Amino acid sequence: MKLLIINCGSSSVKYQLIDSETEKALAKGSVSRIGMAGAVLNHKPHDRPEVQVSGEILDHIVAIQYVVSILMSENHGVIKDKSEIAAVGHRVVHGGETFTAPVLVTPDLMQELRKLIELAPLHNPHNIRGINAAMETLPDVPQVAMFDTAFHHKMPPHAYIYGIPYVLYKRYGIRRYGFHGMSHRFVSDRAAAILKRPIEELKIVTCHLGSGASMAAVKGGVSVDTSMGFTPLEGLMMSTRSGDIDPAIILHIMAREELNLHEANTLLNKHSGLAGLSGVSSDMRDIESAAEEGNNNARLAIDVHCYRIRKYIAAYAAAMGGLDAVVFTAGIGENSPTVRARCCEDMEWMGIRIDEAANSDCIAIERNISASDSRVQVLVVPTNEELVIARETARIVESISEEHPEPAGT
Numbered sequence: 001m002k003l004l005i006i007n008c009g010s011s012s013v014k015y016q017l018i019d020s021e022t023e024k025a026l027a028k029g030s031v032s033r034i035g036m037a038g039a040v041l042n043h044k045p046h047d048r049p050e051v052q053v054s055g056e057i058l059d060h061i062v063a064i065q066y067v068v069s070i071l072m073s074e075n076h077g078v079i080k081d082k083s084e085i086a087a088v089g090h091r092v093v094h095g096g097e098t099f100t101a102p103v104l105v106t107p108d109l110m111q112e113l114r115k116l117i118e119l120a121p122l123h124n125p126h127n128i129r130g131i132n133a134a135m136e137t138l139p140d141v142p143q144v145a146m147f148d149t150a151f152h153h154k155m156p157p158h159a160y161i162y163g164i165p166y167v168l169y170k171r172y173g174i175r176r177y178g179f180h181g182m183s184h185r186f187v188s189d190r191a192a193a194i195l196k197r198p199i200e201e202l203k204i205v206t207c208h209l210g211s212g213a214s215m216a217a218v219k220g221g222v223s224v225d226t227s228m229g230f231t232p233l234e235g236l237m238m239s240t241r242s243g244d245i246d247p248a249i250i251l252h253i254m255a256r257e258e259l260n261l262h263e264a265n266t267l268l269n270k271h272s273g274l275a276g277l278s279g280v281s282s283d284m285r286d287i288e289s290a291a292e293e294g295n296n297n298a299r300l301a302i303d304v305h306c307y308r309i310r311k312y313i314a315a316y317a318a319a320m321g322g323l324d325a326v327v328f329t330a331g332i333g334e335n336s337p338t339v340r341a342r343c344c345e346d347m348e349w350m351g352i353r354i355d356e357a358a359n360s361d362c363i364a365i366e367r368n369i370s371a372s373d374s375r376v377q378v379l380v381v382p383t384n385e386e387l388v389i390a391r392e393t394a395r396i397v398e399s400i401s402e403e404h405p406e407p408a409g410t
């Protein structure tokens with residue numbers, strides 16, 4: 001069946017149409033600058049060049065209408081009619097403690113999802129907007145929601161409880177939730193397949209290093225700890241997010257710079273991390289070039305980023321009581337031999353040694369980059385969060401049709 005997978009941001013919609021039998025994307029693309037001047041749709045059918053269409057795209061409903069139209073268009077389309085879309089799968093950032101598995105969208109579910117906005121005010125409203133827009137455009141098509149937090153729901157309390165009054169967990173749900181769950185799940189499953197070992201017996205550290213970055217300790221296929229927390233701000237340093245800092249720094253800066261809550265939030269989420277530290281860019285490619293040209297702050301940004309990843313690798317080996325594999329994924333993890341080499345530097349003591357040539361040659365492909373005598377396997381695995389959503393969406397849609405089979409003869 002053909003499944004439309006949607007990931008809605010504040011002003012963007014990313015999409016893929018995936019054939020669940022072949023697990024290939026028939027087309028993929030994105031709509032950006034929704035609601036702004038110069039909105040644009042980039043669309044890439046699997047067998048033809050990418051096209052760009054600009055237009056007035058006022059909201060997410062219009063954006064999804066554009067997507068469905070181009071999927072059916074004569075020159076750039078991959079389907080003839082929208083009835084070929086069997087289901088829509090949505091990425092939803094926060095499932096709270098309620099949603100620990102993908103679910104079929106119903107009016108009751110939408111009500112529950114709205115209750116979670118409080119936990120993820122920057123993300124969930126856009127995801128909800130995307131679901132509403134898809135239901136409006138494809139009213140007869142089942143919609144499935146899958147949550148970034150779900151893969152981490154089996155974390156033990158000692159990993160998810162913070163050292164603040166317990167009543168705040170009870171009252172406001174303040175605990176570690178973790179994000180990027182679909183990616184951590186996909187790459188840990190792939191790692192087990194590459195190593196030809198059952199995931200149940202493996203201890204894997206997954207490093208999702210994109211603009212947002214997080215790591216997970218995956219023991220026996222279960223995430224037992226992860227670096228993002230109550231929000232996606234905790235943990236590793238990211239493109240523009242600070243990651244771990246002493247919480248008192250926030251109070252101190254708010255007082256000294258007379259920042260309000262909104263300004264403090266913007267400082268930590270948009271002006272910190274690699275961008276704030278390097279002063280060069282939020283993009284690791286620019287920072288690597290600047291570092292090679294001798295820019296000290298760019299070098300420092302890479303040093304800090306990789307040092308923290310190394311600390312988390314060791315911490316998660318401790319959390320799991322051992323380590324079989326480290327997996328690098330997402331934009332930086334898949335494409336930067338420099339960062340991967342730095343993250344594995346001086347880690348021989350814990351059995352991690354990479355093959356420098358294999359690492360240097362490995363750009364955006366699946367590969368084992370460990371040295372032949374490395375006890376811990378170091379893998380690069382391109383992530384595919386959309387495929388995880390597609391597989392789960394197909395599973396749910398198939399289970400509905402088993403429960404309600406079509407009458408014979410139709």
Ligand code: ADP
Nearest residue numbers: 209210211212282283284285330331332335336
């Ligand atoms: P997201 O989906 O979170 O926006 P991605 O996983 O696409 O992020 O990762 C984006 C980041 O990947 C970019 O900010 C860039 O820093 C990094 N990146 C992409 N290609 C390279 C490369 N060749 N070398 C180093 N970093 C890269």
